[in-house]
Amino acid sequence: MLNADFRAGEFPALGGTAERGMARGAGEVGAPRFDALFQQLNREVVRYIEQGDGSGGASSAGSTGAALSPEGAWGRQQALSSLTAGGIAGAEDLNGVGEAERQAFIDEVLPLARGAGAKLGVAPEVLTAQAALETGWGRSPLRAADGASSHNYFGIKATGTWQGGVVQAMTTEIEGGAPVARSEAFRAYASPAQSFDDLARLVGGNPRYQGALNAGTDARAYGQALQRGGYATDPAYADKLARIAARVQGAAK
Numbered sequence: 001m002l003n004a005d006f007r008a009g010e011f012p013a014l015g016g017t018a019e020r021g022m023a024r025g026a027g028e029v030g031a032p033r034f035d036a037l038f039q040q041l042n043r044e045v046v047r048y049i050e051q052g053d054g055s056g057g058a059s060s061a062g063s064t065g066a067a068l069s070p071e072g073a074w075g076r077q078q079a080l081s082s083l084t085a086g087g088i089a090g091a092e093d094l095n096g097v098g099e100a101e102r103q104a105f106i107d108e109v110l111p112l113a114r115g116a117g118a119k120l121g122v123a124p125e126v127l128t129a130q131a132a133l134e135t136g137w138g139r140s141p142l143r144a145a146d147g148a149s150s151h152n153y154f155g156i157k158a159t160g161t162w163q164g165g166v167v168q169a170m171t172t173e174i175e176g177g178a179p180v181a182r183s184e185a186f187r188a189y190a191s192p193a194q195s196f197d198d199l200a201r202l203v204g205g206n207p208r209y210q211g212a213l214n215a216g217t218d219a220r221a222y223g224q225a226l227q228r229g230g231y232a233t234d235p236a237y238a239d240k241l242a243r244i245a246a247r248v249q250g251a252a253k
Contacts, residue, residue: 097137105138106251109153112193116200121214125252126222127196129245130154133237142169142186150188153195156202158185165189174233203231219245 109131113124120127131153135141142150150167158166165188172181189195203209203226211225223238234240 097139101139102132102137102247103251105132106248108138109192110248110252112196115193116196119200120204120212121216122212122222123215123217123219123249125248126215126217126219126241126245127199128252129219129241129248130223132244132248133241142167142188144188150186151192151195152186152189153192154199156187156195156198158187162187174235217245217249 106128109128110124113127113131116122117124117127132138134155135153142152142155144150144167150165152167155171158164166185167188168183168185170181171184172179174180187198189198203212206229208229209226209231211228212222215222215225220238220242223232223241226232227235227237231237
């Protein structure tokens with residue numbers, strides 16, 4: 001997130017990405033996968049939007065990009081609006097995650113979410129959905145350079161007085177309506193349970209997020225309260241969370 005002490009920015013599954021996209025570690029190992037290719041494509045799209053051309057940054061000295069015709073400017077604005085408002089037809093659906101894989105993620109994470117949910121007054125299914133949104137259903141967790149998982153299910157940044165482990169990863173924030181990519185430090189935990197405990201402490205103890213408490217099963221209200229507090233810079237964050245929470249709630253019955 002743009003301001004202090006929380007998440008990796010969610011700009012249509014660049015990242016948060018999560019989905020973000022969400023923010024992803026650079027040290028993930030193994031054969032190339034769809035989500036890695038998707039993120040690479042998104043980076044090219046972001047660069048095009050930011051620079052106004054497809055040059056990848058090749059422009060004359062002192063220039064920030066080729067001048068756009070009125071038609072090109074309109075197309076650029078439409079592309080940006082499409083990405084920020086909905087995320088390419090709901091980017092959380094484009095990771096190729098099958099039903100069995102989603103169910104396995106829910107079965108693993110839901111028990112961890114119960115303790116944090118009880119502290120926050122938020123249904124564990126909603127927190128499970130939040131973890132799914134942030135990690136791409138567990139496919140793209142934040143990783144250290146050696147490929148080790150950070151167990152950071154919520155993209156919590158290593159700011160302030162954090163004294164624990166740290167991983168460095170790229171994230172994309174929305175600033176002034178435009179995507180901005182940067183490298184950020186994120187917290188690393190010894191176990192997934194610590195990530196959920198940290199979420200409960202941060203959301204429950206920060207006045208900015210008090211509106212998210214006691215949201216129960218209302219994932220959209222929970223997400224909107226987090227947005228108002230600065231947790232997420234993606235304007236579609238609450239809507240994405242609500243869509244995923246509906247799936248989790250259906251699968252958990």
